[in-house]
Amino acid sequence: MDIQKRIEGDVAILNLNGRLDLSSAALLKEASKETIGRETGKMLLNMDKVDFINSSGLGALVSILKEVRNNHGTLKLTNLAPYVREIFDITQLSNIFEIYPDEKRALASFK
Amino acid sequence: MDIQKRIEGDVAILNLNGRLDLSSAALLKEASKETIGRETGKMLLNMDKVDFINSSGLGALVSILKEVRNNHGTLKLTNLAPYVREIFDITQLSNIFEIYPDEKRALASFK
Amino acid sequence: MTGNINVRISSSRTTLPLAEEIIRAISESAADGARQAYHLRLIMSELVTNAYLHGSYAYPDDFIEFQADFDRRKFSFSIINTGTFPVDMKIEPSDFPQVIEESGRGLKIVCRLCSKFEVSTLPDNKTLIKAEFDLNSQSNVDTIK
């Protein structure tokens, strides 16, 4: 998994590229950690290039979400591929995560 | 392997995409067959997107070369990736095939 | 397509990406279409990850062994690892952790996608898991809502 960070206004955006499984879960948690430390606490994960996720990847996202909330921040996900999105639905995690179709709409939703 | 055909002047160009091995050798020979039947007999294989070739793939190219020559045509290869090119060198097939760095130079070399 | 493949792989942390690549290739060979390929890959990925994580990580220099067998109708997968499966555990394909749990979703996903799922305990502290996926009927995927 390749992770690119950038800042848009006061939102930290992480572009994820590759498969999100046990081997990449630690990497993503690590990369999120610095971002979570930022003052505004607004974080967006763009999953456009994530072609595969399994329960270890979901676990990593849940872990990040908890960390973000502990820091009174907000986490949003965007650009989920259809089959990736389907796994969120199966596991009912679509109810827990804020998921947006694209970055523009996700960014607009941060107050 | 995915094969796209197009015509540039009187040269038939085949863009090859994928690995050139036993499974794709038959496909390539088939696709070349119609092209070889054309009047001018000028044929160019652009191998830019061929990331892997083995001896079965080389065998297919040799077979096409023979067919082209039997029809008094000319075959040229372009855009070989470095490791693919190396296999042509190892097997001394670089001496038999006309290999050009890019389409422009290959096209210019057809009289 | 029809195929039968048996893989035995040293189960250190470094070989998991190789195992993941192999199951990706198997899923693409066996599946009819991208969505089915994703489901097959996911089933195998969950089971292989578990074999590494709950089994072999605790047993250095160990191996896991898995087998996939498929034709146009059915995809069967089985996997063996060292380590004992908790006997009292029930896996319900519904009822995913509502609270924010980081784990415990793998086998539920597998059960949800598969038409058959079986755990058995083998001699020598080994666990054997078998899963079946119906490639023909849309039944197992239609139930996803």
Added chain:
Amino acid sequence: MTGNINVRISSSRTTLPLAEEIIRAISESAADGARQAYHLRLIMSELVTNAYLHGSYAYPDDFIEFQADFDRRKFSFSIINTGTFPVDMKIEPSDFPQVIEESGRGLKIVCRLCSKFEVSTLPDNKTLIKAEFDLNSQSNVDTIK
């Protein structure tokens, strides 16, 4: 990286692409860099193709079995297929077919890239081929000119 993997696969025409994908994944796990990965992939591809083509295509419902074993220093590969290797054949790593031959290059390429290459005949009309590649020294690749 270190790994040991054993694959047994039904050797119909349709499973060759799956075998090719698996050896690609193995080569990427074992190699240090893209060029070495290409060489490992090529060695395995030649040997696997031969096992299908000269061996198992003549024996329907047959299997081929291959094994890769690697650490940072050495990559060892062995493969077994049904079918007899011609006893009188000599493979010279130089001396590639100068004339326009469509075949006969596979094992020469393998010998050229490998530090060790061995063919043995097993009972039951089986052929076992072993190849070794030195991952550390550049020796086997430097000889390519």
